[in-house]
Amino acid sequence: MKPLADLVRPQSLKDVVGQEHILGENKLLKKVIDSKHIPNMIFYGPPGTGKTTVANIIANATNKKIYKLNATDASLKDIKGIVNNLDTLFTQNGVLLYLDEIQNFNKKQQQSLLKFIENGQITLISSTTENPYFTIFQAIISRSTVFEFKKLDEEDILKGLKRTLFIAEEEIFKREIKYNEDALIYIAQIAGGDLRRAITNLELALLSNKEKINDGDFIINIEIAKECTLTTGFAYDKFGDNHYDILSAFQKSIRGSDPDAAVHYLARLVKAGDLQSICRRLLVIASEDIGLAYPTAINIVNNCVDAAMKLGFPEARIPLAQAVILLASSPKSNSAISAIDKALKDLDTKNIGDIPYYLKDAHYKNAKSLGRGIGYQYPHDFPNHYVKQDYLPKELSDAKYYEPCNNKIENRFMDFLNGIKK
Numbered sequence: 001m002k003p004l005a006d007l008v009r010p011q012s013l014k015d016v017v018g019q020e021h022i023l024g025e026n027k028l029l030k031k032v033i034d035s036k037h038i039p040n041m042i043f044y045g046p047p048g049t050g051k052t053t054v055a056n057i058i059a060n061a062t063n064k065k066i067y068k069l070n071a072t073d074a075s076l077k078d079i080k081g082i083v084n085n086l087d088t089l090f091t092q093n094g095v096l097l098y099l100d101e102i103q104n105f106n107k108k109q110q111q112s113l114l115k116f117i118e119n120g121q122i123t124l125i126s127s128t129t130e131n132p133y134f135t136i137f138q139a140i141i142s143r144s145t146v147f148e149f150k151k152l153d154e155e156d157i158l159k160g161l162k163r164t165l166f167i168a169e170e171e172i173f174k175r176e177i178k179y180n181e182d183a184l185i186y187i188a189q190i191a192g193g194d195l196r197r198a199i200t201n202l203e204l205a206l207l208s209n210k211e212k213i214n215d216g217d218f219i220i221n222i223e224i225a226k227e228c229t230l231t232t233g234f235a236y237d238k239f240g241d242n243h244y245d246i247l248s249a250f251q252k253s254i255r256g257s258d259p260d261a262a263v264h265y266l267a268r269l270v271k272a273g274d275l276q277s278i279c280r281r282l283l284v285i286a287s288e289d290i291g292l293a294y295p296t297a298i299n300i301v302n303n304c305v306d307a308a309m310k311l312g313f314p315e316a317r318i319p320l321a322q323a324v325i326l327l328a329s330s331p332k333s334n335s336a337i338s339a340i341d342k343a344l345k346d347l348d349t350k351n352i353g354d355i356p357y358y359l360k361d362a363h364y365k366n367a368k369s370l371g372r373g374i375g376y377q378y379p380h381d382f383p384n385h386y387v388k389q390d391y392l393p394k395e396l397s398d399a400k401y402y403e404p405c406n407n408k409i410e411n412r413f414m415d416f417l418n419g420i421k422k
Helices: 028-035 051-061 076-084 107-118 154-173 181-190 195-207 210-215 222-227 241-255 259-271 275-293 297-311 317-328 335-349 408-421
Strands: 041-044 065-070 095-100 122-128 145-148
Touching: 028 051, 028 145, 041 051, 051 065, 051 095, 051 122, 065 076, 076 107, 107 122, 154 181, 154 195, 154 210, 181 195, 181 222, 195 210, 195 222, 241 259, 241 275, 241 317, 259 275, 259 317, 275 297, 275 317, 275 335, 275 408, 297 317
Parallel strands: 041 122, 041 145, 065 095, 095 122
Antiparallel strands: none
């Protein structure tokens, strides 16, 4: 028997749930499909959001010869087979190729399609769960329209589950299947925006109770829903787009002084077991976002990171949470990263000149005969260990890299610097 998710796959757009931003009335993808003039398209988004379903609907509505490949197991030979059939009677209207998981094709495989996409002999509809701008050959992207499919919300998944139950009643069990609303809501909530996962969990609930359904003595209640959804729809790909999105949200939550959000994104990273990424990012944040507002924060974070690395999961979660809450709750300053980035930019864009001769190394014989060190004033010989002296090359004499942020510690630093310079 077909998996339930395949059995209930919509055959028309009216049965597709979600994606109103591209499939709603007067939205771009809906208008493209209605026009029947199908361009090359890339469908990008997480699993279970309707990419394959919409591609199938488009393919079945066109008068072109249809080929379907999954890049996970397809090869260059498969592409050559399609190309060899381009001039036959069956392909006189052209070919529509639906290529699922295109990110699994290497550059050579993707390039082999390019010539035929360009001259219009092949219309390509491809789907990917990874950011196409990172994984798909740029020449294909420039000849395609990218549509992003978003995670489904709870209401959309609930609608899909009820449609699934109706079809299961009509085509599999030939009788009514009773359910409690809260049970379906639970399955929808736990699916993580993935309708296919929700339907798979529902299928498990139905098939494991097939005899009771046939006897008419069955109702999908919250206990059954929980039993059949042992894991949530949490998704994480250490080398994919999702990895960088979570790390980005993690750092921005700490930078935004929101310890609750920061701990949430830490939990996602802990759940994925990505200890190295967490530790590296925490050390960066300690200097980039907290910096001189709390200079010793990096020492505490470094100790927490060391402890986490020694402990490993699951115990590592505790010092990591300590570090995250500390950083999110600390005063913030980005003066250090701003200073070094300005200085680096000057290296790339300005004539930086030579180091003043009196600052150059003079610890070798005959250095003075080369003018090294002559005129250098030793600050410790002066009151407050300070003497006014130019340290920057003359070409950068007006450069200002360090701009202090307004916090207690940096204000004290500036009071000190201003005081000794009077």
